[in-house]
Amino acid sequence: MLIASQRTMQKTLLSVLSSKMFTNRLFSKVFDICEHYLNANKEINVYSISELLSPDEAVNIRFLQDSFITNVNYRFYVDKIHEAYFSRLIESATTQKDLDFIRDEQEKYVDTSQLLSIAHNSEELLKTEYENQKIITTGYPEIDKKLGCMQGGDFIILAGATGMGKTCMMINLVAAIANLGFKVDVFSLEMSLKQLQNRLICSQTRVDASKFRTRSFADYEIRVYEKYIKEKLPNLPIKICSEYNITVDRIRDMAKKSDSDIVFIDYLGLINGGNNKSTYDRISDISRELKLTAMEVNKPFFVLHQLNRAYADRQDKTPRLSDLRDSGKIEQDADAVCFVHRPAYYEPNKCSEWDLQFLIAKSRHTGGNTKVNLFYDAKTQTVKEKSL
Numbered sequence: 001m002l003i004a005s006q007r008t009m010q011k012t013l014l015s016v017l018s019s020k021m022f023t024n025r026l027f028s029k030v031f032d033i034c035e036h037y038l039n040a041n042k043e044i045n046v047y048s049i050s051e052l053l054s055p056d057e058a059v060n061i062r063f064l065q066d067s068f069i070t071n072v073n074y075r076f077y078v079d080k081i082h083e084a085y086f087s088r089l090i091e092s093a094t095t096q097k098d099l100d101f102i103r104d105e106q107e108k109y110v111d112t113s114q115l116l117s118i119a120h121n122s123e124e125l126l127k128t129e130y131e132n133q134k135i136i137t138t139g140y141p142e143i144d145k146k147l148g149c150m151q152g153g154d155f156i157i158l159a160g161a162t163g164m165g166k167t168c169m170m171i172n173l174v175a176a177i178a179n180l181g182f183k184v185d186v187f188s189l190e191m192s193l194k195q196l197q198n199r200l201i202c203s204q205t206r207v208d209a210s211k212f213r214t215r216s217f218a219d220y221e222i223r224v225y226e227k228y229i230k231e232k233l234p235n236l237p238i239k240i241c242s243e244y245n246i247t248v249d250r251i252r253d254m255a256k257k258s259d260s261d262i263v264f265i266d267y268l269g270l271i272n273g274g275n276n277k278s279t280y281d282r283i284s285d286i287s288r289e290l291k292l293t294a295m296e297v298n299k300p301f302f303v304l305h306q307l308n309r310a311y312a313d314r315q316d317k318t319p320r321l322s323d324l325r326d327s328g329k330i331e332q333d334a335d336a337v338c339f340v341h342r343p344a345y346y347e348p349n350k351c352s353e354w355d356l357q358f359l360i361a362k363s364r365h366t367g368g369n370t371k372v373n374l375f376y377d378a379k380t381q382t383v384k385e386k387s388l
Helices: 007-016 025-039 046-050 055-066 071-092 096-108 122-131 141-147 166-179 193-205 210-214 219-231 248-257 279-297 309-313 329-333
Strands: 155-160 184-188 238-241 262-266 301-306 336-341 355-363 370-377 382-385
Touching: 007 025, 007 071, 025 046, 025 055, 046 055, 071 096, 071 279, 141 355, 141 370, 141 382, 155 166, 155 279, 166 184, 166 193, 166 238, 166 262, 166 301, 166 382, 184 248, 193 219, 193 238, 193 382, 248 262, 248 279, 262 279, 279 301, 279 329
Parallel strands: 155 301, 155 336, 184 238, 184 262, 262 301
Antiparallel strands: 336 355, 355 370, 370 382
């Protein structure tokens, strides 16, 4: 980031970091060279830095240019470096003098570059945010009305307990959004391409999805299924990632290069990363990185997540924000938190098996605590608005 950024960002990074914060000798040396060039008012780039490195070091440094992290999420990585550096200082501190030094260091490297005037670039609001920002709808008018249309940078959580229909809801949203002409990328870490294809086709043709596994389609169902494959499926602007063991960085790289309008991920807890951390910290980091990635690539991210099993012991089984599994940070990062809930799952004698509730517990743009009642067909994996 320091090597590939513009001059203003380079000044900011050099003011909040120090070579002593890096345990990697090469990184520390590169930082010192960058600082030297900045003070000498010389250009900082991979080629000028290479001039002051040994041949072996110069070869190794070129990968930094390729792994450039954009300025949108620089604060996250600066915080990570600070956290590691100050943790080392605290662990080795033995006297009050050491603690005073740590406090002075923390004050010394505070980043004030983000304190901007309220009028900063305000003349661009109507041009960029109002006129040019792409508005993405779900294909479900009632959900759009209560959730608000989606825009680039939105991080939306869709959560539910096992068996509630999270993936089914996702597949129907993906199909509905694609049918409106929006390009969709799907990262499914739980289902194969063929499984997703089958469930989407069945949801759109109203063919019983379970019959595919038992090879018990009626003749007319085979004809309907085959017709959709030939006539409709190739025209849907949907791409499915075939990698299953995937990291946020990999998702970011592909989403950045893709021409998609929106990204779906199924699901957050299966994303690889932070294996040496506790589950809480790992999920917290992944949640924050996904939000930053959505902002960086300027696309809405619709991410599925699980609920804690403990909520099923309550008398009222309606999901709450506190039921989100593994990390309270997810609620903080998300622009919206939605739940899928089927009352008949717990009270089959009192509630209809066709009822599915789309609960909007949080929405930064429209408020929370709203509900959309949907029609759910488990056999065909179809979700429709009741008015349709």
